[in-house]
Each structure stands twice: as structure tokens, then as C-alpha cells.
Amino acid sequence: MTVVADSSAPSMAPRTTASSWRSSRWLPLAAVLGAFAILSTTRILSDTADLTSSGTFGVALRTAAPIGLAGLSGLVAERSGTINIGLDGMMVLGTIFAGWWGWEYGPWAALLGGIIGGMIGGLVMSLATTTFGVNHIVAGVAINLIAPGAARFMAGELFVDTQGGAITTSPGNSGSIGAFTVPFLSGGDLFGWKSPDILGWIEDHGWFLVADLAGVLKGMTTAVTWDVVLTIVVFFGVGYLLWRTPIGLRLRAAGERPAAADSLGVSVHKMRYLGMALSGALAGMGGAVLVLFSNRYQEGQVAGRGFLGLGTEEQVAVLRELEADPALGPVFFSVLEMTLEAYYRDPAVEAVVEARTGFRSRLPMVGTPLPPFDPARLDRVRALPPRHRPA
Amino acid sequence: MFERIWRASLAPLAATAAAIIISSIALLISGNSPVDAFKEMWQTIDSTESVVLIINRAVPYYIAGVAVAIGFKMNLFNIGSNGQYLLATLIAGWAGAEVSLPPPIHVAFVFLVAVIVGGTWALFAAILNVTRNVNVVIATIMLNYIAIGLVAFLLSEVLADESSGGLAKNTKLMPASARLPSLNRLIELTGFNFAPGVTLFGFLPFAILLGVGYHILLNRSRFGYELRLSGLSPEAARSAGVNPKRMVLITLFMSGAVAGMIGLPYLLADPNFLKYGDAFPTTIGFTGLGLALLGRNSPIGIAAAAIVWATIERATQRLAPIGIPPEIGKILQGAFLLTAVIAYEVINRRNAAAAARAAAAATGRLKLDDESPPPPPHANPIAGAPA
Numbered sequence: 006m007t008v009v010a011d012s013s014a015p016s017m018a019p020r021t022t023a024s025s026w027r028s029s030r031w032l033p034l035a036a037v038l039g040a041f042a043i044l045s046t047t048r049i050l051s052d053t054a055d056l057t058s059s060g061t062f063g064v065a066l067r068t069a070a071p072i073g074l075a076g077l078s079g080l081v082a083e084r085s086g087t088i089n090i091g092l093d094g095m096m097v098l099g100t101i102f103a104g105w106w107g108w109e110y111g112p113w114a115a116l117l118g119g120i121i122g123g124m125i126g127g128l129v130m131s132l133a134t135t136t137f138g139v140n141h142i143v144a145g146v147a148i149n150l151i152a153p154g155a156a157r158f159m160a161g162e163l164f165v166d167t168q169g170g171a172i173t174t175s176p177g178n179s180g181s182i183g184a185f186t187v188p189f190l191s192g193g194d195l196f197g198w199k200s201p202d203i204l205g206w207i208e209d210h211g212w213f214l215v216a217d218l219a220g221v222l223k224g225m226t227t228a229v230t231w232d233v234v235l236t237i238v239v240f241f242g243v244g245y246l247l248w249r250t251p252i253g254l255r256l257r258a259a260g261e262r263p264a265a266a267d268s269l270g271v272s273v274h275k276m277r278y279l280g281m282a283l284s285g286a287l288a289g290m291g292g293a294v295l296v297l298f299s300n301r302y303q304e305g306q307v308a309g310r311g312f313l314g315l316g317t318e319e320q321v322a323v324l325r326e327l328e329a330d331p332a333l334g335p336v337f338f339s340v341l342e343m344t345l346e347a348y349y350r351d352p353a354v355e356a357v358v359e360a361r362t363g364f365r366s367r368l369p370m371v372g373t374p375l376p377p378f379d380p381a382r383l384d385r386v387r388a389l390p391p392r393h394r395p396a
Numbered sequence: 397m398f399e400r401i402w403r404a405s406l407a408p409l410a411a412t413a414a415a416i417i418i419s420s421i422a423l424l425i426s427g428n429s430p431v432d433a434f435k436e437m438w439q440t441i442d443s444t445e446s447v448v449l450i451i452n453r454a455v456p457y458y459i460a461g462v463a464v465a466i467g468f469k470m471n472l473f474n475i476g477s478n479g480q481y482l483l484a485t486l487i488a489g490w491a492g493a494e495v496s497l498p499p500p501i502h503v504a505f506v507f508l509v510a511v512i513v514g515g516t517w518a519l520f521a522a523i524l525n526v527t528r529n530v531n532v533v534i535a536t537i538m539l540n541y542i543a544i545g546l547v548a549f550l551l552s553e554v555l556a557d558e559s560s561g562g563l564a565k566n567t568k569l570m571p572a573s574a575r576l577p578s579l580n581r582l583i584e585l586t587g588f589n590f591a592p593g594v595t596l597f598g599f600l601p602f603a604i605l606l607g608v609g610y611h612i613l614l615n616r617s618r619f620g621y622e623l624r625l626s627g628l629s630p631e632a633a634r635s636a637g638v639n640p641k642r643m644v645l646i647t648l649f650m651s652g653a654v655a656g657m658i659g660l661p662y663l664l665a666d667p668n669f670l671k672y673g674d675a676f677p678t679t680i681g682f683t684g685l686g687l688a689l690l691g692r693n694s695p696i697g698i699a700a701a702a703i704v705w706a707t708i709e710r711a712t713q714r715l716a717p718i719g720i721p722p723e724i725g726k727i728l729q730g731a732f733l734l735t736a737v738i739a740y741e742v743i744n745r746r747n748a749a750a751a752a753r754a755a756a757a758a759t760g761r762l763k764l765d766d767e768s769p770p771p772p773p774h775a776n777p778i779a780g781a782p783a
Contacts, residue, residue, distance in 0.1 A: 139737045147737065154730055
């Protein structure tokens with residue numbers, strides 16, 4: 006087994022002393038500051054205030070949360086001795102359960118549902134890998150195959166024929182999860198009193214570097230939804246659990262030196278089940294955060310796609326806004342085209358096309374850059390006789 | 397002989413039964429009748445047309461399975477076959493349409509381009525592994541994304557056929573000299589007639605040749621011996637004089653080269669395609685991973701798995717009109733894969749335990765606990781790899 010690296014090897018390798026500057030803890034900080042200086046310069050030179058605005062980084066935090074949770078899920082699995090290739094599938098299971106419970110019982114239930122959905126995936130995978138000794142990659146690939154099918158199947162049973170629901174989307178969560186703004190730093194409320202917004206004040210002055218840093222900090226402290234707050238807590242919690250508690254030590258021992266753990270009376274099987282349950286729960290929570298972000302379950306939302314991640318009403322609202330402003334005309338058309346394309350790429354539409362014609366219209370990959378909009382095509386449509394145009 | 401066949405088919409039979417039971421439960425929970433569903437599925441595949449469609453669809457799956465099986469045999473997980481075939485098909489499709497050559501040479505040229513591109517793409521991961529000790533799984537997975545981006549860029553900016561216009565981008569149609577004729581004529585010689593509109597694609601013989609070649613290379617050549625040895629015991633291989641780095645480089649190149657051929661049945665023989673473009677199937681490489689595992693890396697096993705896969709896909713196509721969600725097909729496939737690998741593992745353990753008991757009985761010295769299987773391999777996370 007020389008080619009596939011042993012998971013325990015990297016952590017056991019002694020840190021090299023020769024390259025001390027590389028392991029210096031100041032380097033990352035310097036790199037971040039350097040990157041900031043570049044961003045800040047770009048903002049001033051190109052006059053694009055949004056580059057480092059609090060709004061941008063607020064969205065960035067929300068987008069990063071599910072990715073971070075997925076990473077954490079992989080870490081827990083790896084530490085407890087399972088390579089979790091199936092975490093994508095567990096995330097999908099998280100989204101479908103979150104969409105279902107969020108619709109029936111509200112946003113907090115969505116979070117819980119996501120965790121449970123992911124946990125089911127983790128336990129099924131652990132059943133295969135731990136109890137039956139199936140190759141981890143094999144079991145993971147199988148989970149990744151089953152999960153989208155199961156999600157689609159459930160969506161068909163749960164959401165079709167409901168108000169606003171379809172096989173690819175849930176009717177929407179009942180209620181929103183609410184948000185939290187830090188007092189003093191970003192002007193959050195403190196027992197009904199509105200505290201001063203210090204970071205916002207700095208950001209508005211547009212000073213080089215300082216304003217940019219303030220924008221980033223404000224973005225991360227303003228209207229942070231509770232699921233993101235919880236994500237941050239979970240990060241610290243998992244770190245504490247793994248490295249500061251007896252159970253964390255057992256979990257890591259089961260992954261790194263199972264024979265040693267076994268000889269000290271730790272049940273390696275139990276620990277691996279626990280690790281996979283936790284890993285699945287984290288991946289499922291990542292899925293739930295996605296569902297809370299777009300306020301509904303959408304098929305393939307694990308692949309996350311900007312505009313398409315919005316709900317239908319939001320999409321319509323954005324389109325109306327764009328249409329009303331003549332200066333934004335080109336944007337309107339490209340968004341329209343994206344929406345149309347999203348429709349034709351929708352698996353449900355593809356399935357109908359394939360069922361009726363036998364032709365697979367599957368396009369090569371999600372996220373292929375669209376060709377620039379060609380206004381000549383509109384002229385061609387205009388030139389058509391009126392009967393070809395919808396009323 | 398019969399016992400061998402019975403042993404080999406025990407796990408797939410158990411898996412089939414379990415998959416049918418699991419999907420029946422899913423159907424029952426959702427308020428559908430499993431009997432109706434399976435009846436409809438049977439009626440969909442019960443025609444010559446369906447059989448031909450299933451074979452046509454199974455051929456690329458089969459190639460994808462063989463491609464990764466080559467790596468699996470020495471515990472090299474080439475998860476990147478998907479990117480390798482997308483890139484190889486695009487470039488082979490473009491190059492094939494650009495040149496004009498006499499028919500057999502033209503087809504050979506397209507093959508060569510696809511094989512070289514696919515192999516080279518896999519070779520990047522091999523070089524990273526050999527020189528910098530980068531994990532092959534990670535490197536090949538990541539190269540998938542690079543390949544997907546590269547294909548999207550090349551297709552939309554460089555290699556697209558500008559004359560076609562319209563939104564969809566694709567390479568030029570393959571010229572007639574690069575197309576493989578359908579096999580209908582050959583089949584009709586045996587007195588069997590196809591319904592009009594049904595074509596058996598001409599790639600099938602190449603796929604069969606590939607399987608035979610794979611079998612011979614693996615089981616009848618020195619290289620194949622070294623490859624299997626490296627998979628079973630890297631230490632033993634090294635001490636027997638096998639150069640592990642050379643093995644990684646060659647094996648991954650070969651795996652990528654075969655992966656490069658995955659798209660060729662569509663490119664050279666399917667009248668609906670004959671070009672690389674937006675409508676091209678894009679996930680066959682990933683399917684191949686599951687099929688290699690189902691087929692236990694043997695060419696016949698992979699062929700059987702590919703046919704099962706294609707059959708399920710075909711069978712569930714007409715479920716929607718009678719009100720049964722066709723997604724049951726995905727559940728059927730997933731459940732089949734998972735239960736099959738579990739069944740293989742369980743039977744392996746029982747065989748190992750039986751062998752241990754037999755050895756103990758023969759020596760008469762050791763007393764083994766009758767029911768306890770050997771402990772599962774904990775030490776390495778990817779232990780229990782398909783041998």
C-alpha cells in the first residue's frame with residue numbers, strides 16, 4: 006500500500022526545522038494582510054466599493070459555512086479512521102430532510118432534519134465500512150449514488166402537488182431563522198437600545214486598508230443568521246471534542262492506531278460508528294445551511310449556483326428590477342438566458358424530453374460559461390410573424 | 397466447475413434480491429405497487445429493440461469499468477477517469493474532424509489521439525505521486541475539475557464548430573471515413589432481422605477485444621504479474637525487483653488511456669452524436685468506478701455489471717407514465733452496488749474462515765473458534781480493497 010497514503014502518516018511526520026520560515030505562524034497573517042492591501046488598492050483604483058464591502062463578506066460567510074461544515078465532516082471521519090468519500094451524498098440527504106422539515110415545522114426543524122438526514126447517510130456508510138469491512142471508496146461511491154436518487158424519490162413523494170413545490174424544489178421553509186448583529190461593533194440592538202455602529206462608521210470613511218478591514222469585520226458581525234452562528238460554535242465544539250476530551254482521544258486513536266486503542270479497551274467499532282455519525286451529521290448540517298440560505302430545498306443545490314440558488318419569487322423580483330432599468334438591459338437578458346437554460350437543464354425537464362423523444366439533452370457540465378448574449382437573436386425573434394410569438 | 401460458477405454468482409444473486417427488496421420497500425412506503433413497477437420494467441426491456449439499446453448503452457460503461465479496474469488491481473484508485481475521457485473525447489473529436497484519412501487509418505487515428513490524451517492526463521497524477529508523493533486519489537479527483545474547466549474553455553473558445561451557430565457548442569461532425577458501420581448487416585447474416593430504426597453500434601467488437609486484451613495482459617504477461625503482485629503486496633513486489641514508481645507511471649497511463657476510449661462509442665458509432673458537444677454524456681467515468689467494483693475487476697464481471705446498469709436505466713424509462721417515480725432506478729442501482737460489495741466481503745470472510753478451519757483440521761494442532769471471522773483490517777483505511 007505504498008501508493009495510497011496512509012492517513013496517519015502525515016500527522017506522524019516530524020516537523021522539519023530547516024524551513025523555519027515556512028512554519029512561522031506570522032506568515033499566514035502577513036499573507037492575509039498582503040492580500041488585503043492588494044484588494045484595497047484595487048478597490049480604490051477601480052472605484053468598486055463592493056469589493057471589500059460588508060455586504061460582500063456577509064454573503065461570503067454564509068456561502069463558506071456549508072463548505073466549512075463539509076470540510077469538518079471529512080476531518081472527523083478521517084480522524085476516526087474512515088475516508089468519507091460519501092460526504093457529498095450525506096449533504097444531499099441533509100438538504101432533502103432540511104427542506105422537508107423546514108417546510109413542515111420551520112427553520113430550526115430544518116437544521117435538525119439536515120443533521121438527522123446526514124447522520125443516516127453516515128451510519129449506512131459505517132455499516133458497510135466498519136461492520137462489513139467494505140472498501141471506503143467503494144462504500145462512499147455507493148452512498149453518493151444512492152443519495153441523489155433517494156432525495157429525488159422523496160421529493161417526488163413529498164413536494165409534488167403541493168403549493169409551490171415540485172420534484173426539484175420544496176415549497177419553501179415556513180419562517181426564517183433570524184439573524185444576529187453584534188452590538189457596538191456593528192450596531193446591534195442591546196435590550197432594545199440601538200448601540201453605535203463603529204465598524205460601519207469606519208467603513209464609510211473609505212480609508213485605505215482600515216476601511217477594508219472594517220468592512221470585512223462588519224460583514225462577519227452584521228445580520229449573521231443563527232445557523233451560521235451555530236456553525237462557528239460547532240467548529241470550536243468539534244475542535245474541543247476531538248483534542249480536549251477523553252472521547253476525542255479515543256476517536257482519534259481508533260483512526261490512527263486502532264490496534265493500540267483496541268488493546269487499551271477502546272471499542273474501535275463503536276468509535277468508528279460514532280465518528281461516522283458525527284461526520285454525517287456535520288455534512289447534513291452543511292446541507293441544512295444551504296437550504297436555509299435559499300429558503301427551500303432545491304435539487305442539486307449542493308453544487309450551489311449563484312442566481313439559481315435564489316427562490317422563484319426572488320428570481321422574479323430580480324428580473325423585474327433589471328427589466329425596469331434600461332441601463333441594466335444587457336444584464337436582464339443574460340439573466341433571462343441563464344434562467345431559461347436552467348429550466349432546460351433542470352433534470353425534470355430533461356427527463357420529460359428524454360421520455361418523450363428518447364433524446365438525452367443532458368448538457369456537459371453545470372457551470373459552463375454562457376456565450377455572450379447576441380442581440381441579433383432578438384431581432385430574429387422580432388422578425389418572426391406574430392403567430393410565433395406568445396401573447 | 398459448477399461450484400465455481402455458483403460461488404461467483406452467489407454474491408450478485410444475494411445483492412439482486414436485497415436491492416429488489418429495498419426498492420420494493422421504498423415503493424411501498426411511497427404508496428406504489430412494487431409488482432406493477434417491476435412488471436412494467438420487465439415489459440420495457442422485453443423486446444429486441446430494448447436489448448440492442450441496452451447493449452449500446454452498456455459498452456461505454458464497460459470501457460469505463462475496465463479503465464479503473466486496471467488501477468484497482470494494484471490498489472491505484474484512478475477516480476479521474478471522468479475528466480480523462482471528457483478531455484480525450486473532445487480532443488479526439490476535434491482532431492478526427494480536422495484530418496482526412498482513408499477509413500481504417502482514420503478510425504485508428506481517432507483512437508490513438510483519445511488514448512494518448514487520456515493517458516497523458518492520468519500521467520500527471522502519476523508523476524505527482526512518484527515525484528512528490530501526492531495521494532493518487534486526491535490528485536486524480538482534482539484533475540477532474542481541471543479537465544472539466546479545460547473542456548468547457550476549449551469547447552466554447554477554441555475547438556467549437558463555428559459554422560453551426562446557435563447556443564449549443566460542439567465539435568464538427570466526424571467525416572464518414574471515421575465512422576464505424578453498424579453491426580446490423582452482420583447480425584442479419586445469421587438470419588435475424590432488426591426492427592427498422594434499431595442499430596447495434598459498431599463499437600462492440602472493439603469493446604470485446606479490449607476485454608480479451610485486458611485479461612491476457614493481466615493474467616498472461618509479465619507486466620500483469622508484476623501489477624497484481626504490487627497490488628497484493630507492495631513489499632514483496634519491491635523485494636522481487638519490481639520498480640514501484642515505474643509501475644505507478646505505467647499503470648496510471650494505461651488506466652487513463654483506456655478511459656480515453658470511453659467516449660469513442662458515441663463519437664465513432666452513435667448516429668445521434670458523432671461529435672463532442674453540449675449533449676454528450678458526462679458522468680460515465682464515475683459510473684465506471686461502481687461497475688469495476690461490482691464486476692470484481694474481471695472483464696466478464698464488469699461486462700455483466702455494465703449490462704445490469706444499462707438494463708436498470710432502460711427499464712425505468714417508462715415508469716413515469718404509469719405514475720411510478722423513475723428515480724426508483726437510482727435507488728435500485730445504489731442499493732445493488734452497496735449490497736453487492738457487502739455480500740462480496742461477507743463471502744470473502746466466510747471463505748477465509750473456512751480455509752482457516754480446514755488448515756486447522758489438517759494440522760490438528762490449532763483449535764479455532766468456529767464462527768469468529770478474522771478481524772477486519774483496521775490498520776489501513778483503504779484496506780479491503782478489491783483484489
